[in-house]
Amino acid sequence: MRIFLKDIASDLLSEYGNALADHCVVFPNNRSILFFRKYLSELIYKPLFMPSLQTISSLLSGQSNLKEGEPVQLVYELYKVYTETGNMKKSFDEFYHWGEMLLGDFNDIDKYLVDPDLLFTNLADIKEIDQKFGGLDENVIAIIKQFWTNFEVSNMTGEKKDFLNVWETLPAVYRNFNKILKSKGLAYEGMISREQVEMVKASPAGWKEEIHLFHFVGFNALNKCEKTILGELRKSDRAKFYWDYDPYYLNNRDHEAGHFIRQNIDEFPQEKEYYLNRETGCRIRVYSAPSEVAQAKLIPSLINDTVVNDNPNETAIILADENLLVPVLNSLPETVRNINVTMGYPLFHTPVYSLVHQLLRLHKNRTEGTGGITFYYNDVINILQHQYVIFNFPADAGSVINEIRERNLLRINRNSLLLNELFELIFTDVFNNRTYLQDVLSKVVELFEDYQAEKDGNNSRLKLQQEYIYSLILPLNQLSLIMEDTGMCLGIDLYYRLIDRIMRQVIIPFSGEPLQGLQVMGILETRSLDFKNIIFLSANEGKIPKSPAGNSYIPYNLREAFGLPTIRHSDSIFAYYFYRLLQRARNVSFIYNSSTDGLRSGEMSRFLLQIKYDEKYAAAFRNTRFNILPAARVKDRIERTPLVNEAISSLYLDGGTSKYLSPSGINTWISCKMKFYYRYIAGLQEAEEVLEEVDPLAFGNMLHHVMKEIYFPYVGKVLSKADINDILSGEANLGKMAEKAFRKVFMKNSPGEIRGKNLVITSIIENMTRQILKADTKYAPFEIVSLEENYKGSVTARVNGMTREIPLGGNIDRIDRSLGVHRILDYKSGADSVEIKDIDSLFDYGEKNRNSAAFQTLLYCELYMQNTEVNSLRPSLYPVRKIFDDDFSDIFSVKNGEGRGSLESYAAVRDTFLGGLMKILSDIFNPAVDIEMTSDSQKCRYCPYNMLCNRKV
Numbered sequence: 001m002r003i004f005l006k007d008i009a010s011d012l013l014s015e016y017g018n019a020l021a022d023h024c025v026v027f028p029n030n031r032s033i034l035f036f037r038k039y040l041s042e043l044i045y046k047p048l049f050m051p052s053l054q055t056i057s058s059l060l061s062g063q064s065n066l067k068e069g070e071p072v073q074l075v076y077e078l079y080k081v082y083t084e085t086g087n088m089k090k091s092f093d094e095f096y097h098w099g100e101m102l103l104g105d106f107n108d109i110d111k112y113l114v115d116p117d118l119l120f121t122n123l124a125d126i127k128e129i130d131q132k133f134g135g136l137d138e139n140v141i142a143i144i145k146q147f148w149t150n151f152e153v154s155n156m157t158g159e160k161k162d163f164l165n166v167w168e169t170l171p172a173v174y175r176n177f178n179k180i181l182k183s184k185g186l187a188y189e190g191m192i193s194r195e196q197v198e199m200v201k202a203s204p205a206g207w208k209e210e211i212h213l214f215h216f217v218g219f220n221a222l223n224k225c226e227k228t229i230l231g232e233l234r235k236s237d238r239a240k241f242y243w244d245y246d247p248y249y250l251n252n253r254d255h256e257a258g259h260f261i262r263q264n265i266d267e268f269p270q271e272k273e274y275y276l277n278r279e280t281g282c283r284i285r286v287y288s289a290p291s292e293v294a295q296a297k298l299i300p301s302l303i304n305d306t307v308v309n310d311n312p313n314e315t316a317i318i319l320a321d322e323n324l325l326v327p328v329l330n331s332l333p334e335t336v337r338n339i340n341v342t343m344g345y346p347l348f349h350t351p352v353y354s355l356v357h358q359l360l361r362l363h364k365n366r367t368e369g370t371g372g373i374t375f376y377y378n379d380v381i382n383i384l385q386h387q388y389v390i391f392n393f394p395a396d397a398g399s400v401i402n403e404i405r406e407r408n409l410l411r412i413n414r415n416s417l418l419l420n421e422l423f424e425l426i427f428t429d430v431f432n433n434r435t436y437l438q439d440v441l442s443k444v445v446e447l448f449e450d451y452q453a454e455k456d457g458n459n460s461r462l463k464l465q466q467e468y469i470y471s472l473i474l475p476l477n478q479l480s481l482i483m484e485d486t487g488m489c490l491g492i493d494l495y496y497r498l499i500d501r502i503m504r505q506v507i508i509p510f511s512g513e514p515l516q517g518l519q520v521m522g523i524l525e526t527r528s529l530d531f532k533n534i535i536f537l538s539a540n541e542g543k544i545p546k547s548p549a550g551n552s553y554i555p556y557n558l559r560e561a562f563g564l565p566t567i568r569h570s571d572s573i574f575a576y577y578f579y580r581l582l583q584r585a586r587n588v589s590f591i592y593n594s595s596t597d598g599l600r601s602g603e604m605s606r607f608l609l610q611i612k613y614d615e616k617y618a619a620a621f622r623n624t625r626f627n628i629l630p631a632a633r634v635k636d637r638i639e640r641t642p643l644v645n646e647a648i649s650s651l652y653l654d655g656g657t658s659k660y661l662s663p664s665g666i667n668t669w670i671s672c673k674m675k676f677y678y679r680y681i682a683g684l685q686e687a688e689e690v691l692e693e694v695d696p697l698a699f700g701n702m703l704h705h706v707m708k709e710i711y712f713p714y715v716g717k718v719l720s721k722a723d724i725n726d727i728l729s730g731e732a733n734l735g736k737m738a739e740k741a742f743r744k745v746f747m748k749n750s751p752g753e754i755r756g757k758n759l760v761i762t763s764i765i766e767n768m769t770r771q772i773l774k775a776d777t778k779y780a781p782f783e784i785v786s787l788e789e790n791y792k793g794s795v796t797a798r799v800n801g802m803t804r805e806i807p808l809g810g811n812i813d814r815i816d817r818s819l820g821v822h823r824i825l826d827y828k829s830g831a832d833s834v835e836i837k838d839i840d841s842l843f844d845y846g847e848k849n850r851n852s853a854a855f856q857t858l859l860y861c862e863l864y865m866q867n868t869e870v871n872s873l874r875p876s877l878y879p880v881r882k883i884f885d886d887d888f889s890d891i892f893s894v895k896n897g898e899g900r901g902s903l904e905s906y907a908a909v910r911d912t913f914l915g916g917l918m919k920i921l922s923d924i925f926n927p928a929v930d931i932e933m934t935s936d937s938q939k940c941r942y943c944p945y946n947m948l949c950n951r952k953v
Helices: 006-021 030-043 056-062 071-085 092-111 129-131 138-151 158-183 189-202 224-235 256-267 293-298 299-304 322-331 352-363 377-384 388-394 393-407 421-427 436-455 460-486 492-506 556-561 567-581 606-611 642-652 662-670 673-681 696-714 719-730 731-743 757-777 841-842 850-867 910-925
Strands: 023-027 052-055 215-218 239-242 285-290 315-319 339-341 367-369 372-376 411-415 518-522 533-537 587-593 618-625 782-799 802-818 821-828 872-877
Touching: 006 023, 006 215, 006 411, 023 030, 023 056, 030 052, 056 224, 071 092, 071 460, 092 158, 092 189, 092 224, 092 492, 138 189, 189 224, 215 436, 224 239, 224 256, 239 696, 256 567, 285 606, 293 299, 293 322, 293 587, 299 322, 299 533, 315 322, 315 696, 322 339, 322 518, 352 377, 352 388, 352 436, 352 460, 352 492, 367 757, 372 377, 372 841, 377 388, 377 393, 377 411, 388 393, 388 421, 388 436, 421 436, 436 460, 436 731, 460 492, 606 618, 642 673, 642 910, 662 673, 662 850, 696 731, 696 782, 696 802, 696 821, 719 757, 731 757, 757 782, 782 850, 782 910, 802 850, 802 910, 821 850, 841 850, 841 910, 850 872, 850 910
Parallel strands: 023 052, 023 215, 215 239, 285 587, 285 618, 315 518, 315 533, 339 518, 533 587, 821 872
Antiparallel strands: 367 372, 372 411, 782 802, 802 821
């Protein structure tokens, strides 16, 4: 395979030999220099001084006394200039994004040698256009006229006035900005380029006079500055040009891939053509993949079709989306021994990236009040669970996390977190954005070093983590120096965004031999390079050509008129990158993501569509499908093995245990046997999480707590209507009780204010409590017999052919007595009802509207009856959501069957109820009844075990 750079190296060596020491070969990127140096060294057979090898940007910046400033520094200087020149009253945070856009515009203006005074002219009178732009091309003048005509200066709106106010200040801002930067020895890239144009024009022969001849190799799109410099050097016979192209798109005036090459050849002719007269065609295959990662999973099969050796020109994997780097590296087959990743490893894939994000979020969400500095619980937990923190202080991190969850702490006081030296740095009281991150990260590195010294070992994984951290500390220090030198004050929001941007730009270089083996690179790194086999990933529209950001204050029409780059400029550049790859390759595989999830269109690149219908390229298109097997299906039932039966029996039938079946447990069995197994047999406890909002369970517990506190002083006493009215009249006391219940149940008696929606919750509890008391006045007088007392009993059932006593028990919310009738009362804060279809329905596994509250209350009646000689029992329910209704009644109503009508006495339905209960209890202990999932998947929506059953909705 002929290689473009190798041909150039051969020609230069044969033509100039030892004289190359006075020459400079200029390339579009550093990767081209690396390969060219390799080819040249392979051709040299005797000692020889190498020519100077440079990129175009290093060539220009190396001749300037100005130093290219960091983006943050440049935007800050622009902010100061614009504030003074444009009389703008905006904070730096508000200006930053706009400043980046304006800096980009100034960069383009200089690179394309546009007169800013001419560009930023307000042409209210269309006649002025002919006068001011008389020297321009007629088509350009027509575009400018079209813009200002459509702008309709005569019909001004607020937005147009704002635009013109800014537009008219930009010439002065541009001049003052350049002046300030020069005084400080700083510049942006375009400013340096413009400066060098003036220097070359002034003395083409004297510019970089130590170089006898410049060779410009493999360029495509040249800006006006670069063209001017190349032109001046050509006129003084100091430049030669080497263009890389395929006549196929060069000679087609409509083909966008040849747009810039055609201009270059016209303006800077080359002495020799380096295109390849192909003897054998390029085999092109295009694959659609159903996801991003699926693209990477195709690589092994494609690599097996080619030969991968240590020749760097043999095979390349090109990533249009560099986020696929990690999946690609994980998908490479073991047969690939040497890999060179030219793009490095992105820092945002490392743990240090997540730690920095969490540290900044911690201080962004911190609050300071009379009680001191507090941090948001989620931020604290995320940091304490981070691998860098928990590795060094597992006990301290675990104790804090447990306390947060046990006490349901939403805000954590700083003083309770200062358990060690690292925590003191992380949870500092003074957040100094110039040193904070460096201090924390340096401490982490120190702890890693101490660990390795103590273990007297060489932990490669820890050393790798240290390298990640070191790679970030350097740019952080640079930002701190800029902030110190300029006096820049950054708010936490802008600082957060800047750090994120910095981290996304940090690339950790891979160690290894860059000129051996399989090459993994981005599209921009392929310039001037040739590969025999190419696997191109993410060949989607929007990835190739890449959609430009489009952030510019200069309207599109004016950019086009003044020759500034537009979207068409970008499309032509990527078209050249795409088609140039096909020039010398033998096997090319394109893969694109065909999924339409989210914002993805699933559309292949327009370039693939072009070669699909182009006779020159015999491309084969294939749809790929992966036979993805679901995770092993979770069985919908658990077989009643002897081990399972023994576990159930030992819990409830072993005389030595104090456990019993509660009404809620039996309700769980009827609702879903699998949930019963997980909770009561397997003993899987629900994960204890911090509640940010009051859930139904906590709300119900608060209501129960308030009612118990109200009536506890009256246990064993008779309450009259007047007594209850006296309680109602003490509104302040009811409010305090609701607040106390909230603190105990939700806040776990932690200090702090009750604010926002939590105040609403306490108010709702207070109102519901008041309504319960009002309902009680209608039943008064009555005696409080007991409050939330535990009652135990048993019911006989057939177990393995024998009659056994099944232990039962539960806490009854309230028992009161009036006119000789004991009322078994249960409070319910949910959408429960007093209506019962029939008693048998309470034991029906398939009944969707089964009344579990009625079952619970009737079982409480049975337990109380077994513990006393009372026969006159009335089951009663206070569903507080309905207690506000005018026709509210606490008496159950049976629609059909035994006890039909108002259920005034438990005795009326006891026989039927016990019969159904015995059947359910027998099922629980019956080895023939499998433990299975509920058939009603809606019950799984809020079940804590739905992931175990693979039923997460």
